[in-house]
Amino acid sequence: MIARPWTDDLPKCRSTCVASYFSRLGGGNVDSGDDYLCFHCQTEDDSCLYGVFEPHNGLEAARFIMQRMAAELLFPPPSASNTDEEIRDKLRNAFNSVEKAYIENYDGMIAERTSLQYQLQTLNETQISQNVDNILARLKEIDQHLSGGATVVIALVHNNKLFCANVGCCRALLCRTDANSVLRVVQLTADHSLANEDELLRLRQLGLDHNKLRNAQYVGNQPGTRCLGNYLVKGLYKAFPGVSAARTEPVLPSPEIHGPVQLDESCRVES
Structure with missing residues (x-):
């Protein structure tokens, strides 16, 4: 409960x-x-x-x-x-x-995520077969929490x-x-969305293609251009192809x- x-x-x-x-x-x-x-x-x-x-x-x-x-x-x-x-x-x-x-x-979960990703990069073939599924499952669980x-x-x-x-x-x-x-x-x-011309201009100034964004539905993993939380699309935005070229974090708090x-x-x- x-x-x-x-x-x-x-x-x-x-x-x-x-x-x-x-x-x-x-x-x-x-x-x-x-x-x-x-x-x-x-x-x-x-x-x-x-x-x-x-x-x-x-x-x-x-x-x-x-x-x-x-x-x-x-x-x-x-x-x-x-x-x-x-x-x-x-x-x-x-x-x-x-x-x-x-x-x-x-912060602790962010640190654990970094450690697990490092483990994935350094596992040998025997270790991969034994541990990779557990590591990937934990990474998926962490990402779910961090995207909240x-x-x-x-x-x-x-x-x-x-x-x-x-x-x-x-x-x-x-x-x-x-x-x-x-x-x-x-x-x-004002809505902070991809329909907001001021927000599109801000994203363009970060180096993103505003014309592509104008027709997109999401900024990384969410529809809005501002929020509180969701570290996944802020500190880890380089993992999202649509916004990875931004010079700084594209989604603002x-x-x-x-x-x-x-x-x-x-x-x-x-x-």
């Missing part, structure tokens, strides 16, 4: 209908077939924090990323005195810290302003009533920060 994540016990914010739905999908009492993980909470100074995480290759790494992200953003929580730029920096630093913690969490990760979107309501940060294709949407009292839905975040968006009565959605 999978342990219930501690984020389920965070003080809930007052407006959590969508977040509650995702939380039921991704909570600790469900199996690995679910599509999303989530946390949603309210801090002592009435800031509200939401996070949605779409797992890649299983829930293990995504659960680690979700719980570490909550810890980075809530300990300590934003304070009423924080400026807009300080909030943006807090979000940016949280993503960087979570990525660093992920690498440290899998998540695309992420974070929404923080602070001082009546909305800030968003994301990697990948999880989206933040804002419902707002226009001057004619018509409810509009505005997408606040760095978020885009959006906002602040001033919230007012036009942003209220009545049930």
Whole structure:
């Protein structure tokens, strides 16, 4: 049985209908077939924090990323005195810290992978017949773990302003009533995918053929151009023919920060 994540016990914010739905999908009492993980909470100074995480290759790494992200953003929580730029920096630093913690969490497995690959290269014919199947099976198991990760979107309501940060294709949407009292839905975040011209330009600057990528479905082993985790397509990207020519890691953990968006009565959605 999978342990219930501690984020389920965070003080809930007052407006959590969508977040509650995702939380039921991704909570600790469900199996690995679910599509999303989530946390949603309210801090002592009435800031509200939401996070949605779409797992890649299983829930293990995504659960680690979700719980570490909550810890980075809530300990300590934003304070009423924080400026807009300080909030943006807090979000940016949280993503960087979570990525660093992920690498440290899998450091032993990365080292074991390197050792096993060295063994494969140095085995003689007798040793190959005896050991290669076990080594290859373990390498496959390690690669499965190392490819785990998540695309992420974070929404923080602070001082009546909305800030968003994301990697990948999880989206933040804002419902707002226009001057004619018509409810509009505005997408606040940009998808980090091969349909994003800015991301294609970034990959082109790394030495990749952006025209081939434009028609591709995957960057290495995943559809998005940014994520947290998935060391296999970052530190080991040279193993993937489509991106092996890149001068540096093609898939980034760095978020885009959006906002602040001033919230007012036009942003209220009545049930």
